[in-house]
Amino acid sequence: MPQKIRVLVVDDSALMRGLLSQMIATAPDMEVVGAAPDAPTAREMIKALNPDVLTLDVQMPKMDGLEFLERLMRLRPMPVVMVSSFTEAGSETTLKALELGAIDFIGKPRSDGGRSMENYAEELIDKIRAAKGARLRRPAAASAAMSTVKPAVAPKAGLGNSGKIIFLGASTGGTEAIKDFLLGVPADCPPILIVQHMPEAFTASFARRLDSLCAPRVIEAQGNEKVEPGTVYIAPGHSHMQIKRTTNGYAIELASTPPVNRHRPSVDVLFDSAASLVGRKAIGVILTGMGKDGAQGLLRMRQAGARTFGQDEGSCVVYGMPREAYLIGAVEEQYPLDEIARRVLAAAPA
Known part of the structure; x- marks a missing residue:
């Protein structure tokens, strides 16, 4: 029997940790090995539990998701799926996270209409499954990743x-x-x-x-x-x-x-x-x-x-x-x- 994908959920909200964990646990090829409320706890759980994939909240106390991701991809690269709020600030931070090495992202589940929780869970599970088999990119350095200088590319005649x-x-x-x-x-x-x-x-x-x-x-x-x-x-x-x-x-x-x-x-x-x-x-x-x-x-x-x-x-x-x-x-x-x-x-x- 194939080994299950081991997932660690990292989110400062107990409600969100529980919801994401429940969704992931419905997949027969996955198991949630732990849930962490912040980056320091997540760091210790990664060492102890050796998960295959991490879901990571963008905004967290003690150390935000970007800083933690940058350190993680430098010291212990692993597949990460970012979980982001549907806000302009959240989208900007998520794009930076992808530059720093995250495989993919998904918005946080919402109860204000849109799609069903079943559809959200299906997408989350698909993204975790893809992340497990994904090729880890060499992350951009933080300073280069966040550069906003337009390059000079030579024009091509005609x-x-x-x-x-x-x-x-x-x-x-x-x-x-x-x-x-x-x-x-x-x-x-x-x-x-x-x-x-x-x-x-x-x-x-x-x-x-x-x-x-x-x-x-x-x-x-x-x-x-x-x-x-x-x-x-x-x-x-x-x-x-x-x-x-x-x-x-x-x-x-x-x-x-x-x-x-x-x-x-x-x-x-x-x-x-x-x-x-x-x-x-x-x-x-x-x-x-x-x-x-x-x-x-x-x-x-x-x-x-x-x-x-x-x-x-x-x-x-x-x-x-x-x-x-x-x-x-x-x-x-x-x-x-x-x-x-x-x-x-x-x-x-x-």
């Missing part, structure tokens, strides 16, 4: 006017992978449309953070924006994002239709619109992520004449979405993360 449009999808591990991809992209890049699986409270902060770090302009899509070179459009967490034709080019279209592959925004929805409307002028990119969202859409893009690229297994935090796309023939070329931007840009003028 790229912005090539008529090509880049469509990109990612999930688990994607916030850092997207950042790394965009750090290799010049300010005069073709338009880039991105779906990252993320709750709506987090996508605006994600776009602002990328905008502060990357050469192109990065915005959270609001709908009906003209698709222009030198701009990166991040799908908001509440809506599917598609591209639509207008009388003078293309524009962004948002839709609050039901989730696809359990996600809204869905990568498949974005890629399907690219296949239908942009065809051989499109470039599809699928990065690290859990599940299979985007695989079928990328295949349809390739069948429509688009160039398609996938992140390779060795550089993925979770080789799920790129693997599914690769297995069905949707990925034309597969590269490590540090090569993909260069390869995509090389295909843009073609």
